[in-house]
Amino acid sequence: MTITLVIADDHPVVRDGLRGIFEGAEGFEVLGEAADGAEAVVLADRLRPDVVLMDLRMPGTDGVTAIRRLAERGNPARVLVLTTYDADSDVLPAIEAGATGYLLKDSPREALFQGVRAAARGEAVLSPAVASRLMGQLRAPAREELSRRELDVLRLIADGCTNKQAAARLFISEATVKTHLLHVYAKLGVKDRAAAVATAFQRGLFR
Template sequence: MKLLLADDQTPVRQGLLRLLSLASDIKVVAEAVDGWEALDLARRLDPNLLLLDVRMPGLDGLGVLRTLRAEGMKTPVVLLSTFSDESAALSGLRLGAHSYLLKDVHFDDLLSTLRAAVKGESSVHSRVPRHLAAAAGDPAYFDLTSREHEILRLMAGGYSNKQIALVVDLQEGTVKNHVSSILLKLGVHDRTRAVLKALELGLL
């Protein structure tokens, strides 16, 4: 995948570049030091994925995402933040970000999230509060992917993550990411409430 990285903090950006260079399927095609540069590069290079710092001078990550969506660009976006900021996470998800990650995310989790985003599969870091969707009150949050629908049906059948992984032929960690995304979108804190909410919404 061709990735555009934007972060105004040079040590963070260079650290991410070194880590991402270890992944054979990811090529960082450009790096930006602020939102305006990121926006210009995204328009010119048409990357497969944008990894954007939420807080940048001038135009922040949310501003970049908002502008791209307004222009009709559907390029997947993963947001990065130093702090767990519910307001920023909520705004980003409302604007169509695929994921919101904290910068101390484990490298394997970062890679799985980036790969999921390119495939159109949401993945939410475990430290991002799962009640954000409830606070949003936005029906768009209930727009589950086909894979999430499949996993939700298995959850309703009482399957554990391990059992679901065997049924759908995925890694257990990937299933866990999907379950986290389902909980976030439905605005609930556990699997039982997710199933009840899905029944209430007619998703099952």
């Protein structure tokens, strides 16, 4: 299956480079390029890509605002942030706005391919550097403590497992995995997998 992409970055050289990387690999198709967040939203609405590669700091409409607008419009595209910034002030707002994942531009080419494939499947994607940053952040404590099984499920999700794969490893049904995830979301005060994994790292739930 071919994964379709829209690339949003204010630097033409970066857009050209990313287009070349993905068009030179099997299984990817770049549908369009955007120079700012507003253009990214327009293109995503018109072209309906599987994944939007979104820079954060762009003139005019920034990446976080664009991610939020796409979520508000119910656009099904998964947004994978691809930026040079891993500061605390950049990471969490992007994830909370609805980004499926967060990678840095110095990631190896294969990591970009894996990240886009995972994002297209709706899986949480976090580069190691970003995960480390999140672990150092202070947030409100969890409303309730996660059970051992809920932590087991969340660890597998953080490792990139799908619900089906997590179910197989834990010898439980896929429906039970989904139920555990819903409990995790409620206890951590988040709405999706990416935010759950980010919050778990940040609160030191994974050792």
